[in-house]
Amino acid sequence: MIQSRKKQIQQIIGLKRLDGLLVTNITNIRYLTGFTGSSGFVIITRNRGIFFTDFRYREQSEKEVKGFEIGIEKGKRIRLIRSFVKKAGIKKLGFEKTISYEFYELLKKISVQLLPQKHIIEDMRKIKDEEEIENIKKAVKRAEEAFLKIKPRIRVGVKEREIALRLEEQLKRVGCKDIPFDTIVASGKNSSMPHARPSEKKIEKGDFVIIDWGGEYNGYYSDMTRTFLMDCVGLDKKIEIYNTVNYARQRAIKSIKEGLKTQEIDSIVRNIIKKAGYGEFFGHGTGHGVGLDVHEYPHVSWNKGEKIRNNMVFTIEPGIYIPELGGVRIEDMILVRNGKAELLTDLSRELEIIK
Amino acid sequence: MIQSRKKQIQQIIGLKRLDGLLVTNITNIRYLTGFTGSSGFVIITRNRGIFFTDFRYREQSEKEVKGFEIGIEKGKRIRLIRSFVKKAGIKKLGFEKTISYEFYELLKKISVQLLPQKHIIEDMRKIKDEEEIENIKKAVKRAEEAFLKIKPRIRVGVKEREIALRLEEQLKRVGCKDIPFDTIVASGKNSSMPHARPSEKKIEKGDFVIIDWGGEYNGYYSDMTRTFLMDCVGLDKKIEIYNTVNYARQRAIKSIKEGLKTQEIDSIVRNIIKKAGYGEFFGHGTGHGVGLDVHEYPHVSWNKGEKIRNNMVFTIEPGIYIPELGGVRIEDMILVRNGKAELLTDLSRELEIIK
Numbered sequence: 001m002i003q004s005r006k007k008q009i010q011q012i013i014g015l016k017r018l019d020g021l022l023v024t025n026i027t028n029i030r031y032l033t034g035f036t037g038s039s040g041f042v043i044i045t046r047n048r049g050i051f052f053t054d055f056r057y058r059e060q061s062e063k064e065v066k067g068f069e070i071g072i073e074k075g076k077r078i079r080l081i082r083s084f085v086k087k088a089g090i091k092k093l094g095f096e097k098t099i100s101y102e103f104y105e106l107l108k109k110i111s112v113q114l115l116p117q118k119h120i121i122e123d124m125r126k127i128k129d130e131e132e133i134e135n136i137k138k139a140v141k142r143a144e145e146a147f148l149k150i151k152p153r154i155r156v157g158v159k160e161r162e163i164a165l166r167l168e169e170q171l172k173r174v175g176c177k178d179i180p181f182d183t184i185v186a187s188g189k190n191s192s193m194p195h196a197r198p199s200e201k202k203i204e205k206g207d208f209v210i211i212d213w214g215g216e217y218n219g220y221y222s223d224m225t226r227t228f229l230m231d232c233v234g235l236d237k238k239i240e241i242y243n244t245v246n247y248a249r250q251r252a253i254k255s256i257k258e259g260l261k262t263q264e265i266d267s268i269v270r271n272i273i274k275k276a277g278y279g280e281f282f283g284h285g286t287g288h289g290v291g292l293d294v295h296e297y298p299h300v301s302w303n304k305g306e307k308i309r310n311n312m313v314f315t316i317e318p319g320i321y322i323p324e325l326g327g328v329r330i331e332d333m334i335l336v337r338n339g340k341a342e343l344l345t346d347l348s349r350e351l352e353i354i355k
Numbered sequence: 356m357i358q359s360r361k362k363q364i365q366q367i368i369g370l371k372r373l374d375g376l377l378v379t380n381i382t383n384i385r386y387l388t389g390f391t392g393s394s395g396f397v398i399i400t401r402n403r404g405i406f407f408t409d410f411r412y413r414e415q416s417e418k419e420v421k422g423f424e425i426g427i428e429k430g431k432r433i434r435l436i437r438s439f440v441k442k443a444g445i446k447k448l449g450f451e452k453t454i455s456y457e458f459y460e461l462l463k464k465i466s467v468q469l470l471p472q473k474h475i476i477e478d479m480r481k482i483k484d485e486e487e488i489e490n491i492k493k494a495v496k497r498a499e500e501a502f503l504k505i506k507p508r509i510r511v512g513v514k515e516r517e518i519a520l521r522l523e524e525q526l527k528r529v530g531c532k533d534i535p536f537d538t539i540v541a542s543g544k545n546s547s548m549p550h551a552r553p554s555e556k557k558i559e560k561g562d563f564v565i566i567d568w569g570g571e572y573n574g575y576y577s578d579m580t581r582t583f584l585m586d587c588v589g590l591d592k593k594i595e596i597y598n599t600v601n602y603a604r605q606r607a608i609k610s611i612k613e614g615l616k617t618q619e620i621d622s623i624v625r626n627i628i629k630k631a632g633y634g635e636f637f638g639h640g641t642g643h644g645v646g647l648d649v650h651e652y653p654h655v656s657w658n659k660g661e662k663i664r665n666n667m668v669f670t671i672e673p674g675i676y677i678p679e680l681g682g683v684r685i686e687d688m689i690l691v692r693n694g695k696a697e698l699l700t701d702l703s704r705e706l707e708i709i710k
Contacts, residue, residue, distance in 0.1 A: 037550060055638025056549040059678060076658065097457035101471060104456045116456060165527050172520050177552065182533055194411040195392060197532065283410025303431065323414060 001129040003067050005032050006049045012120055013046060013094060020045040021094040021117065022081065024103070027292045028096070028121040030219060033065045041077070042068065045088055052080060078106040085112050096121075119297065126289060126297045127311045133335060135220035136291065136313055139176075140333060140344050143215030143222045146170035147347065154209055154228055154354055157202050160185040164198035167213055180221040180294035184212035191227070191326040194284055194319060206232030208242075208326040209354075214294055221294040223315055224345045225331035231355045241278070241320050242351045245328045248272040248318040249349065252286060253334060256308060256341035262287075262298050263305035269318045270302065278320045281327075287315040290333060312336045313344070356484040358422050360387050361404045367475055368401060374445040375400040376472065377436065377462075379454050382647045383476040388420045391574060396432070397423065400443055407435060433461045440467050451476075474652070481644060481652045482666045488690060490575035491646065491668055494531075495688060495699045498570030498577045501525035502702065509564055509583055509709055512557050515540040519553035522568055535576040535649035539567035546582070546682040549639055549674060561587030563597075563681040564709075569649055576649040578670055579700045580686035586710045596633070596675050597706045600683045603627040603673040604704065607641060608689060611663060611696035617642075617653050618660035624673045625657065633675045636682075642670040645688060667691045668699070 009032070013021050023042040029035055032042060033051050037060050040053035051068040053061050061070050073080055085093060094117040095107060107114055128136065150166045164185040171179050186196035188207040196210075203209055212225040227245075229238055248269045255268050266286040273282045285301030290313055298306050300314055317331030330349050334341040364387070368376050378384055378397040387397060388406050392415050395408035406423040408416050416425050428435055440448060449472040450462060462469055483491065505521045519540040526534050541551035543562040551565075558564055567580040582600075584593055603624045610623050621641040628637045640656030645668055653661050655669055672686030685704050689696040 036552070058638075059548045060551070095456075097455065097460070099456050100452065101450075101454050101456055101459045102452035102473070104459070105452070105471070116460070118457070168527070169524055172523070178537055193414045196415065197391070283413075 001131050002032070002034055005124065006044060006067055008124060009044050009120070010046055010049075013044065016094065016115075016117075017092065018094045018115060019090040019092050020085070020088065021120070022096070022107075023121065024096050024099050025121070028125075031121060031125055031292055033068050035061055035064050036219060037061065037064075041081075043081070043084060043088075045090065048088070050084070052077075078110070081107070082110045085110060094120075122297050125291055127309060128291060128313055128335075129311070132220060132291060133311070133313070135218040136222060136333075136335075137344060138217035139215045139220050139222035140224070140346075141215075142171065142174045142176055142217060143213060143224060144345070144347050146174050146176075146215065147211070147213065147226075154211075155203065156205055156230055159200055159202050160187055160190065160198040161200060163211070167211070171213070171215055174215070176216040177219075178216055180214040180216060180223060184210060184225075186210045186327070187230075188326055189324060191328075192321045192323050194321055194327065194329065203230060205230050206235065206238070208238065208328055210327060210329055212329065212331065219292055221290055221292070222333060222344070223290050223294050223331065224333060224347070225317060225329045226347060226349070227328045227330060229351060229353045231353050235353070238326070239351060240276075241322070242328050244273060244276040244278060245318050245320055245330055246349055246351070249316055249330050249332065252316045252318065253332065253341050253343070256334065256336065258308055258310055258336065258339040260308050261305040262300040262308060262314075263302060265300050265308075265316070266302050269316075273318065273320060278322075281320045281322050282318065283321070284319065287317055287331075289314045308336055310336050310339065356486050357387070357389055360479065361399060361422055363479060364399050364475070365401055365404075368399065368449060371449065371470075371472075372447065373449040373470060374447045375440070375443065376449040376475070377451070378476065379451050379458070380476070383451070383480075385574060386476060386480055386647055388423050390416055390419050392416065392419075396436075398436070398439060398443075400445065403443070405439070407432075433465070436462070437465045440465060449475075477652050480646055482664060483646060483668055483690075484666070487575060487646065488666070488668070490573040491577060491688075491690075492699060493572035494570045494575050494577035495579070495701075496570075497526065497529045497531055497572060498568060498579060499700070499702055501529050501531075501570065502566070502568065502581075509566075510558065511560055511585055514555055514557050515542055515545065515553040516555060518566070522566070526568070526570055529570070531571040532574075533571055535569040535571060535578060539565060539580075541565045541682070542585075543681055544679060547676045547678050547680065549676055549682065549684065558585060560585050561590065561593075563593065563683055565682060565684055567684065567686065574647055576645055576647070577688060577699070578645050578649050578686065579688060579702070580672060580684045581702060581704070582683045582685060584706060584708045586708050590708070593681070594706060595631075596677070597683050599628060599631040599633060600673050600675050600685055601704055601706070604671055604685050604687065607671045607673065608687065608696050608698070611689065611691065613663055613665055613691065613694035615663050616660040617655040617663060617669075618657060620655050620663075620671070621657050624671075628673065628675060633677075636675045636677050637673065638676070639674065642672055642686075644669045663691055665691050665694065 287300035289296040319329035321327035642655035674684035676682035
């Protein structure tokens, strides 16, 4: 499947009347070429595809890169681009808008017409092929497998950091080459910060414990969150909060269908939380695409809308975060198949009160 | 010390006749404000400093950010900037060149004169204060301590990945909240790729084993490399290569003095390696600054020169990489003190042949 991507780009640049496209985003480069290193760039013309990297990645690129010529950068990148553009007779060069302003200033000095392009490859990446879906499923499996191994550690008196550390160890043990983001373990008051870092705080009675983590397989990521509640007297309000989040999650997933706008999913979630009286305590979006990046398109949010299509993979992750009291987030990953959501994550979302 | 940084910027923007500076690089934001989260931006005017972040980081920023007003982003970032610029009466706004072209396009729509600024804060960050130096020293200590715990695992028959995994476990155990980059363990043929990822390959007799890793303390990083040789008959050429790299390293560190250009250090290293007949096998720069980023200014390379100053911290890391045969890299971190290099890394660099 990776082999067809270059051709697809060549068609797009034909339609856009470009002579070439400069690809600088390293994840997009991996998507196109298979290169897993951290430095390089690609130029695709109507009939060629060249991957450039520096000396350090020569051997690696020879092993990994398929379907592209390989060039080794010597000296400054901008000179190489200039000389290639000249030799290839490129008059109109597309570039990815994600480049830095600094690099754009250098490009401007090349005598070529520069045409900014908005996520051409990111748009392709939204629709996963079967191989990508397999990778993502395996990344989910690894994440769940690792989690189940450390789950018994979620007990009163255990430090957040200890749990995070053990979970990351297990993620590596089950084979993840890297993890998509630092594991979040946030308990009690800390759980009211959606992006809290694991601290030395020990888990206490009555705490919510949010665990947000991800796995990896073949460069593809997974992302999920579960929240537990530590037993105590007087949990009624917390149970109600949990059930509100979980209900919003459920309704959102059920609502997913081909052609619906992602904004509409977000508004289902937001309305349920609002009606329950917690509107001001859900400040983030409802979800995001997951693939070679752990945050990618589509966005599922109030201010960004696009149509849901088959083979999209994204998260649904409503939350309620109340300062001092704590927070709940439940995050699943779904795949759009046959026009509706198929759950990729499997661990139970029923409220679990840990004694 | 962090408190004086805002003032320093305010002086710089005064000299540059700017009304304000938009700071978008997240590491620069941490440097200025103390905020350790991953989303936010800063605007500094001649008499104010405001840190903006979104809902998710409200509580965290209230805990961490010192010396700045805090604003919570609602809606689109660009609108917030526009309304702030208007209210504050900013006519000339500096911005960091590292912003994306995409964001620059949005900024252009604000009625304000935009003036790109080249690493104002990165330049400040090159000169470390005492607190930063303490943090870096502790990051080095943690890295060395973790390494010594796993060193006995460097044996014939052990997989590269196993060593990398154990080292990363130990780095977390000794307290690193994150690690600056994926640990490199590259043996035999793999060691000829300067940025190889740890593989399932087992260490064999006669292999070079390159280990490149780093620690963290309070957000500051360390970065070091050691290369070991596995015992075998017929190691003469490999020993010669090792000693060449080590000699180059030694000479480079001795050469360091205040006022010298970093290019000159690079050329000392490069000449030694060239004279020994390995010129074509050393393709990367000699070193780089280390601090809140593991790669920062100054660059120590053939194509970038700047004057060495007291309180700079950077690596010296010559290498020789020969396809099929293998590679050697030895990387130390130094601090410029009283006009010359003080070694921050402590582990032996003498060739160790492991039986």
